Amino acid sequence: MAHLLPFVPVPALLGFVILSLVPVPLSRAAVIALGVGAAVLPAILFFPVGLSCIEGVCVAGAVVPILSIDTGVFVAQIAMSMDPLSMVTGGTVVLVGALVLIYSGAYMASEPLPDLRRFFAVMNLFLAGMLAVVFAADVILLFLGWETIGLCSFMLIAFYDKLPKAVASGRKALITTRVADSFLLAGLMMLFLNAGTTRLDGMLAAVPGIDPWRLAPIAFLIALGALGKSAQFPFHTWLPSAMAGPTPVSALLHSATMVAAGVILLARLAPLFAAAPEISAMVAMLGILTAALGALVALIQTDVKKLLAFSTMSQIGFMVLALGLGAPAVALSHFAIHAVFKSLLFLSAGVMSHAAGGSTAIESLRGSRYRQPLAFWSFAVGAASLAGLPVITAGWYSKEAVLAAVWSSGPWGVPLWLLAATAAVLTGAYAFRVVFVAASQTADLAAPAWGGLAVVVPLTVLTLVAVIGGLSVGALIQFTGGATVHTPLLPTLLGAAAPILGVLLARQLVKHPQELEALAKRMRHVRIFRFEVLYYYYFVRRFRRVATVLGNAEGTEAVADAVALRREGVDVPGLVTDDPLGRGASQVRGIRTDLITRATDGQTPVVRMVAGDPVGRLLIVVARLFVGFFVARFNPDRIDRAWMGLAGGAGHAWALVRRTQTGRVRDHSLWIALGCAGLLLFAWGTSWR
Amino acid sequence: MALIALILLPAIGGLVAFFVAGKGERERWVTIATFALMLVLLIAVVATGGDGRWYDKVSYPWVPSFGISLEFAIDGLSATMIALAAGLGIISVMASWSEIRTQSGLFHASLCWTVAATVGVFLSFDLLIFAFFWEAMLVPAFTLIAVWGHGDKEGAALKFLIFNAAAGFGLLAASFALAAMADHMTFSAFELAEMKLSTPVQVWMLLGFSLAFMVKLSVPPFHAWLPEAHTLAPTAGSILLAGLLLKTGAYGLFRFAPMLFPDGLAAVAPYGIALGAAGALYGGLVACGQNDAKRLVAYTSIAHMSIVLMGIAAGVHYALAGAAVEMIAHSFSASALFLLIGALYERTHTRDLRQLGGLQQTAPKFAAAFALFCSALLALPGTANFVGEALVIVGIFQVNWVFALLALSTLIVSVIYATRLLKGLVFGLPQPKPPLADMTWREYWPILVMGIGTLIVGLYPQSLLALLEPAIKAALIHTP
Known part of the structure; x- marks a missing residue:
């Protein structure tokens, strides 16, 4: 079935081409059918390919060559891998992609037709790009897909383009990931020059022959590129902003697949990082840092989408940690399980917030259990999986594998494990905070009927996988070439207790809401939590702070636009306050653009100065001075005077002679x-x- | 004879267009027919196959006592450039169909003569004839800006003329010096290339040549003429300036610097790379802050031409191939963006990014075209620009990794200005108030052709590289 593999991304690409480039008017139903169909077909095409794994076709290093082009400068070998890694990641992407697009068919149905068409076109292009990344066995296909999904991410975050904040968030995401991508490109180029081939397996085969002094910078650059795409510290600020996109976009791109591309890349290049232990250590440190910080910040979010965004950061931090410790198989199993439960969380949160009038504030979800029981219970299952409730959820199995890998990773294993377990407690707390709020009763239970098969099917399938998927974790790890680690009983038990502790903490927080507020307030003063405040103010809100000081008149107009749009029933995530300390940050401040945006819009003095093209001006000024100097010497023209003087003399001579x-x-x-x-x-x- | 015909055809076509102008659109059709004939002739020349290096090579003595001859040759690089000249000529006519309504005869004559002179530049291998065409192309281009431009068009045209004419002096002086140094006086580049000059002499001669080339390439700090000229020129003028005239600088550097002064180029190459890297970064940063869409694109031209300079200076195989591809890629992307912005200006009478927006609501075809070429501008893989820039940077990695990292940082800047263009034009609330007429077929087809060209070269660079390979091999100064 290997010959089917190259055709898996093709339907998605065709969907994009038809929807965006073919100038034929299509009806609403046709657009939805095309867009959804183009996402479901890859899943159907992938099915026989995946089945062939049972026959043992998918072994480590299996590659399907597609074409080889001798450009005269170098030989570009395009190929797709058919190894366990690409099968697991590819299977996850086609499954989640198909389900999210089915869901979008209902979720986006009320958008105007051109916007709907644009949405499905870009979503299909994204899917094609993501599949290229997943299946790529050479750097050309890999980077092609890598940059395509970056651009699609920008287009989709900026989907509600009438909101300045949405476009600004999109640009922020694209610019931040591009910074990381240029590091990645540098690393890949250096690797290419050292290995002399564009095939990844060839590059990895050449790794042992590369001088360690040369290898470390290469690994460093590639790691930075992967961390940027995966929104890991210090590149993470774009991910919370990215929630300005529609909910299906957040579910597919900014939780399940695109942000995990860094994990896939690191796993694919695992031998390279094994040869550069100091870079692996750096990756692990950044991973655990992001995991802990993300969980901490997620705890005090007031917006469910922002909460899930920080949660994604944190969970990918766990995967990156496992990768840094040299356990790619464990990271991949957590990737697959996380993709399922995180998209489930986003999709069910989307249904709940739709029933709550479009607001994504956690408080407005109150009573969802009665308004939208299916969505609520799906969310609860997703949250349980995210928290990793022992035995009954898939999340427990994969997170347990990560924790086990951390425990047994050498002298630093136990302290790292403690940090990771703390993050797991916090994960339980923030995940169930939303569940408990949504389960509580309110007076207003009138809910608009919304849903249908397009919502029920994805939610049900994802819920089922989020429960029973745990059984496959052991098999997944073995399939992708990892060894099952047997940990002592104590860490296993403690690891199982952590999420339960978290749930209890959440119960307390929701029962006494003032306590969360007090906690947030106390965290400002308690020295140990000062770190969080520092983190928030100096990494996440730094740019916004500066912008506030500098002042920006556009903000109020933007809010007026946003309020008007929300009145028309458009989901406006940008309007939601995102002050972690719950002090009711003004909506105006929420919509203020940050320094990156302002700088790139030419609104800061430095940029304004550069925009005036000082070098070009200087040259002109110098040229003018130069010309002025010499012109002054010859002005009045002395030679001309001499000639004119001669003429005058002739006149005098004439007067004499006459x-x-x-x-x-x-x-x-x-x-x-x-x-x-x-x-x-x-x-x-x-x-x- | 075919090569001389290639130069004479547009020159005569321009005269005919000038005299038939009047009622109807005769001068426009004459101009299009001229360029189409040029393309046919070019294909006929290339189809002969040639000897592997040159498709055709002719030399007629003109003033034998001074060693001046009509020496022309065509290889893959020249052929690509001439095809670009003719193609952009046709596109210019289509782009100015409704814009140019006064003195249309002179306008189309100027178009033809600009193309004729640049074709002369791409074919000449006698340095004096080369210098003649080099200066000759300024005159019709000056007319294009000064007569049909916007705003302070006379000032912009004058700046363009003064900068380029003054820099052309370096080329002329170095040519004379070279000719005088030969055993028997000759201006033939082929004969002068055989001459063994010491490295310092080569460096001085190269500096003379590259003064002209750098000003035409508009590498900072020699770029001051470009923003005004590009911004204030009519659409067709901008297309020819960015797509063609800038390329003569790149072509000259690509062709003559390694051919005549290999040791000199190797000696100054690090400075060339540094200047290119600084220029690319500078042009990009300035572009980020522009509010005038056309001016923004003009500054991106500076950045991209600086990348070409880096590639030629690096002198390794990857970098030279990248520079050659980037020349073509930039012609497509910059010309297409100028065309689109010009068409938008005709409808809205503004190019201010703050006063525009929402094209994806009001004019989806415009929006799609902008999205495609902004993707090219930010060097998205799959577009020709990415192939060019990535190859240049790989090449520079072979020479010096610090400069390579600097060059990579231009990729970050490019995403800022490209999305700024997108944000200002495509996204946001529809401004000015709809309705806004979408693209007409005369705007649509050129964009489609250039878009497909960008994607073909981007996805299958072999299509272009095979044609350019002999010229690239000839320009190698390092073989690491």
Whole structure:
């Protein structure tokens, strides 16, 4: 079935081409059918390919060559891998992609037709790009997909483009990931120059022959690229902003697949990182840092989408941690399980917030259990899986594998494990905070009927996988070439207790809401939590702070636009306050653009100065001075004066000569006499000799 | 004879267009027919196959006592450039169909003569003839800006003329010096290339040549003429300036610097790379802050031409191939963006990014075209620009990794200005108030052709590289 593999991304690409480039008017139903169909077909095409794994076709290093182009400069070998890694990640992407697009068919149905078409076109292009990343066995296909999904991410975050904040968030995401991507490109180029081939397996085979001093920078650059795409510290600020996109986009791109591309890349290049242990250590440190910080910040979010965004950061931190510790198989199993439960969380949160009038504030979800029971219970299952409730959820199995890998990772294993377990407690707390709020009763339970098969099917399938998927974790790890680690009983038990502790904490927080507020307030003063405040203010809100100080008049207009849009029933995530300390940050401040945006819009003094093209101006000014200097020397033109002076002299000469021309007869006779005398004198003189 | 015909055809076509102008659109059709004929002739020349290096090479003595001859040759690089000249000529006519309504005869004559002179530049291998065409192309281009431009068009045209004419002096002086240094006086580049000059002499001669080339390439700090000229020129003028005239600088550097002064180029190459890297970063940063869409694109031209300079200076195989591809890629992307912005200006009478927006609501075809070419501008893989820039950067990695990292940082800047263009034009609330007429077929087809060209070269660079390979091999100064 290997020959089917190259065709898996093709339907998605065709969907994009038809929807965006073919200028044929399509009806609403046709657009939805095309868009959804183009996402479901890859899943159907992938099915036989995945089945062939049972026959043992998918072994480590299995590659399907597609074409080889000798450009004269280098040989570009395009190929797709058919190894366990690409099968697991590819299977996850096609499954989640198909389900999220089915869901979008209902979720986006009320958008105007051109916007709907744009949405499905870009979603399909994204899916094609993501599949290229997942299946790529060469750097060309990999980077092609890598950048395509970055651009699609920008287009989709900026989908509600009438909101300045949405476009600004999209640009922020694209610019931040591009910074990381340029590091990645540098690393890949250096690897290519050292290995002399564009095939990834060839590059990895060449790794042992590369001088360690050269290998470390390469690994460092590639790691930075992967961390940027995966929104890991210090590149993470774009992910919370990215929630300005529609909910299906957040579910597919900014939780399940695109942000995990870094994990896939690190796993694929695992031998490279094994050869550069110091870089692996750095990756692990950044992973655990992001995991802990993300969980901490998620705890005090007031917006469910923002909460899930920080949660994604944190969970990917766990995967990156496992990768840094040299356990790619464990990371991949957590990737697969996380993709399922995180998209489930986003999709069910989308249904709940739709029933709550479009607001994504956690408080407005109150009573969802009665308004939207299916969505609520799906969310609860997703949250349980995210928290990792022992035995009954899939999340427990994969997170347990990560924790086990951490425990047994050498001298630093136990402290790292403690940090990771703390993050797991916090994960339980923030996940169930939303569940408990949504389960509580309110007076207002009138809910608009919304849903249908397009919502029920994805939610049900994802819920089922989020429960029973745990059984496959052991098999997944073995399939992708990892060894099952047997940990002692104590860490296993403690690891199982952590999420339960978290749930209890959440119960307390929700029962006494003032306590969360007090906690947030206390966290500002308690020295140990100062870190969080520092983190928030100096990494997440830093740009916004500066922008606030500098002042920005556009903010109020933007809010007016946003309020008007929400009144029309458009989901406006940008409007939601995102002050972690619950002090009711003004909506105006929420919509203020940050320094990156302002700088890139030419609104800061430095950029304004550069925009004036100082070098070009300087050259012109210098040229003017230069010309002025010399022109002054020759102005008035001295040679011209000399000629003019000559002309003046001629005039004077004329005045002198004219006196001789009197016209009188006596003067003429005098001249004649003088002439004759002169002639006679001359003749006399010549006859002398 | 075919090569001389390639130069004479547009020159005569321009005269005909000038005299038939009047009622109807005769001068426009004459101009299009001229360029189409040029393309046919070019294909006929290339189809002969040639000897592997040159498709055709002719030399007629002109002033033998001074060693001046009509020496022309065509290889893959020249052929690509001439095809670009003719193609952009046709596109210019289509782009100015409704914009240019006064003195249309002179306008189309100027178009033809600009193309004729640049074709002369791409074919000449006698340095004096080369210098003649080099200066000759300024005159019709000056007319294009000064007569049909916007705003302070005379000032912009004058700046363009003064900068380029002054820089052309370096080329002329170095040519004379070279000719005088030969055993018997000759201006033939082929004969001068055989001459063994010491490295310092080569460096001085190269500096003379590259003064002209750098000003035309508009590498900072020699770029001051470009923003005004590009911004204030009519659409067709901008297309020819960005797509063609800038390329003569790149072509000259690509062709003559390694051919005549290999040791000199190797000696100054690090400075060339540094200047290119600084220029690319500078042009990009300035572009980020522009509010005038056309001016923004003009500054991106500076950045991209600086990347070409880096590639030529690096002198390794990857970098030279990248520079050659980037030349073509930039012609497509910059010309297409100028065309689109010009078409938008005709409808809205503004190019201010703050006063525009929402094209994806009001004019989806415009929006799609902008999205495609902004993707090219930010060097998205799959577009020709990415192939060019990535190859240049790989090449620079072989020479010096610090400069390579600097060059990579231009990729970050490019995403800022490209999305700024997108944000200002495509996204946001529809401004000015709809309705806004979408693209007409005369705007649509050129964009489609250039878009497909960008994607073909981007996805299958072999299509272009095979044609350019002999010229690239000839320009190699390092073989690491």
